[in-house]
Amino acid sequence: MGTALLVFRLAARDVRRHAAQAVLLVVAIAAATATLTMGIALNGVTSQSPYLTTRAATKGPDVVAYLPSAAEASNLSRASGVAHHSGPFPVASATIRFDGRQADVFAEGRAAAPAAVDQPLVTTGGWVRPGGVVVERTFADALGVSVGDHVSLNGKSFLVAGIAVTAAQSPYPNLCNGTLVGPTPAASKFSSACPPFFNIPVLSLPGGRELSSSDEVGQIWMTEPDAIALGSAADPLTTYVVNLKLSNPGDALAFAYDRFAHASGPGTALFSTWQGLESEDGKLIQDGQGVLQPGAFLLALLAVASVAVLVGRRLSEYARRVGLLKAVGGTPSMVAATFLAENLMLALIAAVAGLAAGWLVAPLITKPGAALIGTAGPPALSPRTVVDVIGLAIVVALAATLVPAIRASRGSTVAALNDVGRPPKRRGALVRISSRLPIPALFGLRLVARRPRRSLLSAANVAVTTTGIVTVIAFHAYADNKVSGSAALTGGGLSNPVVNRDEQMLTIITIMLVTLAALNTLFTTWATVLDARHAAALMQALGAQTRQVSSGLVVAQVLCAIPGAVLGIPLGVGLYKAAVHGGSLPPVSWLAAAALGTLVAMAALTIVPARVGTRHPVAEVLQSETA
Amino acid sequence: MRARLDGSEEDKVSENSPGAPILRARGLRKDYGSGSGLVRAVDEIDLEVAHGEALAIMGPSGCGKSTLLHLLGGLDRPSAGEIWLEGRRVDRLPERGLAHFRRHDVGFVFQAFHLMDELTARENVELPALLGGCSPREARRRARRLLDQVGLSDRAGHLPSALSGGQRQRVAIARALANDPRIVLADEPTGNLDSTATLDVLRLFESLHTAGLTLVVVTHDERIAATANRMIAMRDGVFVDEMRLTGRKTGNLGDLAGLGG
Numbered sequence: 022m023g024t025a026l027l028v029f030r031l032a033a034r035d036v037r038r039h040a041a042q043a044v045l046l047v048v049a050i051a052a053a054t055a056t057l058t059m060g061i062a063l064n065g066v067t068s069q070s071p072y073l074t075t076r077a078a079t080k081g082p083d084v085v086a087y088l089p090s091a092a093e094a095s096n097l098s099r100a101s102g103v104a105h106h107s108g109p110f111p112v113a114s115a116t117i118r119f120d121g122r123q124a125d126v127f128a129e130g131r132a133a134a135p136a137a138v139d140q141p142l143v144t145t146g147g148w149v150r151p152g153g154v155v156v157e158r159t160f161a162d163a164l165g166v167s168v169g170d171h172v173s174l175n176g177k178s179f180l181v182a183g184i185a186v187t188a189a190q191s192p193y194p195n196l197c198n199g200t201l202v203g204p205t206p207a208a209s210k211f212s213s214a215c216p217p218f219f220n221i222p223v224l225s226l227p228g229g230r231e232l233s234s235s236d237e238v239g240q241i242w243m244t245e246p247d248a249i250a251l252g253s254a255a256d257p258l259t260t261y262v263v264n265l266k267l268s269n270p271g272d273a274l275a276f277a278y279d280r281f282a283h284a285s286g287p288g289t290a291l292f293s294t295w296q297g298l299e300s301e302d303g304k305l306i307q308d309g310q311g312v313l314q315p316g317a318f319l320l321a322l323l324a325v326a327s328v329a330v331l332v333g334r335r336l337s338e339y340a341r342r343v344g345l346l347k348a349v350g351g352t353p354s355m356v357a358a359t360f361l362a363e364n365l366m367l368a369l370i371a372a373v374a375g376l377a378a379g380w381l382v383a384p385l386i387t388k389p390g391a392a393l394i395g396t397a398g399p400p401a402l403s404p405r406t407v408v409d410v411i412g413l414a415i416v417v418a419l420a421a422t423l424v425p426a427i428r429a430s431r432g433s434t435v436a437a438l439n440d441v442g443r444p445p446k447r448r449g450a451l452v453r454i455s456s457r458l459p460i461p462a463l464f465g466l467r468l469v470a471r472r473p474r475r476s477l478l479s480a481a482n483v484a485v486t487t488t489g490i491v492t493v494i495a496f497h498a499y500a501d502n503k504v505s506g507s508a509a510l511t512g513g514g515l516s517n518p519v520v521n522r523d524e525q526m527l528t529i530i531t532i533m534l535v536t537l538a539a540l541n542t543l544f545t546t547w548a549t550v551l552d553a554r555h556a557a558a559l560m561q562a563l564g565a566q567t568r569q570v571s572s573g574l575v576v577a578q579v580l581c582a583i584p585g586a587v588l589g590i591p592l593g594v595g596l597y598k599a600a601v602h603g604g605s606l607p608p609v610s611w612l613a614a615a616a617l618g619t620l621v622a623m624a625a626l627t628i629v630p631a632r633v634g635t636r637h638p639v640a641e642v643l644q645s646e647t648a
Numbered sequence: 649m650r651a652r653l654d655g656s657e658e659d660k661v662s663e664n665s666p667g668a669p670i671l672r673a674r675g676l677r678k679d680y681g682s683g684s685g686l687v688r689a690v691d692e693i694d695l696e697v698a699h700g701e702a703l704a705i706m707g708p709s710g711c712g713k714s715t716l717l718h719l720l721g722g723l724d725r726p727s728a729g730e731i732w733l734e735g736r737r738v739d740r741l742p743e744r745g746l747a748h749f750r751r752h753d754v755g756f757v758f759q760a761f762h763l764m765d766e767l768t769a770r771e772n773v774e775l776p777a778l779l780g781g782c783s784p785r786e787a788r789r790r791a792r793r794l795l796d797q798v799g800l801s802d803r804a805g806h807l808p809s810a811l812s813g814g815q816r817q818r819v820a821i822a823r824a825l826a827n828d829p830r831i832v833l834a835d836e837p838t839g840n841l842d843s844t845a846t847l848d849v850l851r852l853f854e855s856l857h858t859a860g861l862t863l864v865v866v867t868h869d870e871r872i873a874a875t876a877n878r879m880i881a882m883r884d885g886v887f888v889d890e891m892r893l894t895g896r897k898t899g900n901l902g903d904l905a906g907l908g909g
Contacts, residue, residue: 445766447807452771456784463778471766559762562723563776564751564827566744640718643762 024355031346032363042331043367045540049327050371050417051378052533053320054410058379061406072188072299079142081188082264083273086280087112087291094263102276104268107136109261113251117239118173119166126239128154128174129262130248139189139264141242146183149244153182160193160239175251179243189264190240191298270295315596316530319489321413323537326482328364328421330475330544343429353430360426361419368418372411379410445471460569464560465576468553475552479545479581480588486538487589487619488596493531494615495597497524498607539626546578546627550634553577557635558642567635574631575624582623586616670862671697671720671831676729678715678885689715691885692729697831702853702863704873707882713866714835716882720864721754721833722746733830751780755824759836761816763808769795769819770804776826787826794822798852814845821852831862838869850875 036043075081088094094109111130116123131149141155146168149155154174156166161184166172170181267276277292346356448470455466469476550557557570590612597606606612678690689712697703705713718724720731722738731739738749750756755776763772770791777787795801798818808816817837824832837853838846846869854875857863865872873879874893881889 444809447766452767456771456774456778456787460779467766555762556764559764560775560779561747562750562756562762563823564747564779566747568743569747638724640715640723643723643758643760644714 054375491593
């Protein structure tokens with residue numbers, strides 16, 4: 022007990038003495054644990070609560086059916102098991118234009134009076150009126166319209182009377198939903214997974230184009246006469262929608278299957294169930310998870326590098342303290358325990374900070390999106406999440422400190438008391454090669470050869486950073502293709518809320534990655550500068566210019582960074598391929614530019630510490646090394 | 649007590665020296681700190697070193713002799729005063745010029761050897777030549793010659809950790825000569841050596857001096873000082889006495905410098 026208390030007190034005092042380093046260590050681990058918390062927390066979060074809130078507020082249907090005639094729709098509303106219904110309402114397809122943007126929409130004709138089933142909840146403005154349309158909220162956001170704006174529908178001008186949400190539609194851009202299109206024998210189309218490309222003749226687009234599963238179509242409501250008036254001889258109104266409330270909402274899927282079998286021809290009926298729509302709304306969050314979890318993995322790797330550099334630096338700085346501990350009777354295990362305790366204590370603090378930060382930030386990324394009302398609420402911190410996050414922090418701390426702690430405990434007491442640092446490694450081949458290089462390269466290459474483990478850590482840092490950056494670039498390219506692809510179909514150029522959210526999360530992850538990588542670069546350079554202080558002073562004493570020596574320090578970092586940057590490209594591509602199945606890759610020149618940019622940034626970051634580190638008077642450094 | 653050498657003494661030194669002055673310092677001063685914490689490590693020192701002269705500067709620890717050596721060798725900049733090497737003012741040289749001065753005009757020998765631990769003896773000696781722009785082949789050739797000169801050709805491939813203190817210092821001396829400097833500055837070159845190794849280094853310095861090299865040696869060791877043409881005693885940042893050596897030892901200089909019994 023006494024030893025444990027002593028170890029704790031020694032560790033606590035050392036943390037207090039080196040508060041700045043302790044804070045940096047906590048920040049590095051907390052960044053990884055916060056991201057992991059968010060990633061894990063999203064596992065338990067769905068948009069169920071907001072969907073149910075929206076469903077209750079809008080009298081959401083259990084089944085929505087699109088059929089080719091009002092008569093068929095009316096028949097369906099009288100089918101057994103249907104408790105209430107609204108419709109049939111005419112559905113016209115149109116091209117909407119606003120402020121230079123355009124998109125395809127389905128315009129549903131509605132009465133001014135509230136419907137018994139699926140009465141969209143107006144969040145801004147008012148309900149439909151002659152000449153006035155209501156725009157679904159996710160679509161309004163993508164199009165950029167507000168109440169009071171005028172939009173053009175098939176060339177006719179309409180006032181935006183309101184913005185509304187509904188539980189009868191999946192949010193724009195109509196992610197593939199659990200929609201049943203029938204009749205078709207292909208079982209795959211009934212699965213909840215995104216179905217392959219298929220046409221839906223029952224909902225044709227302007228110009229008679231058949232709707233396909235990859236089209237992104239907005240939803241608006243207008244008066245029935247206005248909807249009917251949108252049709253033309255070339256583009257007649259052929260679709261009616263009926264919203265059904267079943268006696269037993271749980272039977273929605275079975276009901277849809279049953280009615281689906283009665284449809285008159287291939288693709289001539291389309292059914293959506295409330296369960297399918299609810300699942301669609303959850304896809305925003307699932308997408309976020311797909312971004313956060315690889316991000317947490319990369320951040321954890323960078324955190325290991327940060328901690329390893331910091332710990333390595335501290336060990337060489339406080340070798341004398343280790344010697345003193347041993348000289349006054351501390352056993353090797355006690356020395357190792359003190360060092361481990363110190364870093365585990367900081368890891369625990371970082372884990373708690375990361376858990377708190379992740380838990381506080383998670384609701385921002387679990388927002389249900391504009392399609393729904395209500396909030397998903399804070400994610401639950403299950404004991405499993407807490408254990409996982411603390412486990413990550415401990416693994417990060419242990420991975421970086423175990424070997425140095427054991428090394429410190431086993432080292433010579435006399436050498437530690439004399440503050441004899443680790444002897445540099447010799448790489449004869451590199452020394453020979455460096456003789457042929459200009460002075461900065463000669464010095465840089467010899468520095469790399471002196472500390473191969475640190476060089477490896479530097480390379481790993483750059484590899485992880487480049488991996489992250491390449492992944493982000495690949496995803497951005499994919500997102501751009503996706504948006505521009507849809508714009509080609511609609512002739513529009515509207516923003517995609519799913520892609521937007523993924524990009525927001527990627528931006529957060531990228532900022533954290535780059536910040537941590539920059540900190541790592543600074544730590545590593547500073548550690549190299551301190552370690553090479555004597556060699557640098559000696560080089561200057563022998564006639565090297567300060568600039569040549571500081572350039573040598575930069576060269577040392579860049580030399581380590583080059584293999585890391587090169588390796589980061591395939592790793593980033595691999596991570597992207599794992600996260601986005603079947604996604605196309607950006608041009609090779611982009612990836613090469615990313616790696617080159619990372620190298621340049623790393624070099625730029627090392628300049629300041631390298632210059633500061635070589636500014637000490639040479640005589641002073643050489644004298645202090647003598648003392 | 650501050651015994652600044654006056655003009656007549658300077659003239660006398662100049663007349664008696666083996667050649668014309670190669671290195672000259674005027675009013676050299678080095679301060680550390682400021683206000684009440686100001687420490688004047690070197691205080692208005694005037695000095696001339698002649699071509700081929702061996703000068704020993706003696707004094708107790710902390711008297712400023714190492715600082716003076718660092719100033720003379722361009723490792724540090726003076727707070728005031730002038731340093732001239734063969735008519736060229738050195739103290740005002742920009743960083744680049746000072747680096748060039750250290751590279752080509754002076755060779756340093758340190759008490760702690762300051763060899764690169766990861767380089768062999770030969771590679772350590774090659775380093776200044778490489779810094780001076782020599783080809784790797786030429787640098788190697790010079791290193792071999794110099795190691796041979798200091799009697800370490802059989803140790804050329806050894807790391808410093810595999811060499812004795814005396815051998816390390818001989819490597820350091822060979823390194824100091826790599827670029828054929830105008831003057832060699834040695835700071836307590838025998839301070840970390842046992843008597844046998846000290847003797848080796850003494851012989852080496854003597855042979856260098858005989859070969860005409862200009863030497864300025866800061867030392868506690870009267871034996872190494874005795875190999876010089878001239879000895880200067882220093883205390884509290886100033887020169888307190890100066891003596892030309894005749895080969896006979898008086899013992900007075902050591903007492904004056906506070907080194908006596």
